[in-house]
Amino acid sequence: xxxxxxxxxxxxxxxxxxxxxxxxxxxxxxxxxxxxxxxxxxxxxxxxxxxxxxxxxxxxxxxxxxxxxxxxxxxxxxxxxxxxxxxxxxxxxxxxxxxxxxxxxxxxxxxxxxxxxxx
Numbered sequence: 001x002x003x004x005x006x007x008x009x010x011x012x013x014x015x016x017x018x019x020x021x022x023x024x025x026x027x028x029x030x031x032x033x034x035x036x037x038x039x040x041x042x043x044x045x046x047x048x049x050x051x052x053x054x055x056x057x058x059x060x061x062x063x064x065x066x067x068x069x070x071x072x073x074x075x076x077x078x079x080x081x082x083x084x085x086x087x088x089x090x091x092x093x094x095x096x097x098x099x100x101x102x103x104x105x106x107x108x109x110x111x112x113x114x115x116x117x118x119x
Contacts, residue, residue, distance in 0.1 A: 060091070066100050069115055077101065079111045 036042050042050050056068035060077070069077070079095065081088040095101045095113055105112040 061094050061098050061101065066115070070118055075115055076104075077113045077115060079106075079113065080109070081111065082109050 037047055037050070053068055053072065056064045059065045060069075077095075079088075079092060081092060084091055092111055095111070096103060100116050101113040102116055103111055104114050
């Protein structure tokens with residue numbers, strides 16, 4: 001799957017950037033969290049904080065999600081609008097209106113936001 005805009009700088013001018021498949025919050029979020037926890041991929045002292053982070057991030061762009069993203073050092077958020085169905089317009093409108101996010105690239109199907117550093 002090709003990225004919706006040129007990211008040749010990501011891998012150099014020799015080849016265009018190849019994006020990974022887009023996954024929605026259930027596929028990438030909940031299912032991967034359950035898999036990692038069930039198969040002992042998360043060190044035994046981290047499951048509670050891992051579950052908490054996953055739950056917080058699902059509430060994007062609520063303050064607790066923003067705080068969680070900043071706490072772990074996230075600087076960019078990619079929104080695959082087609083994976084949010086009817087909620088895509090609402091989510092991107094909220095991100096666009098938030099002083100915590102700034103859209104840096106994108107089109108109607110995918111948006112890239114930077115998470116503005118805390119003031």
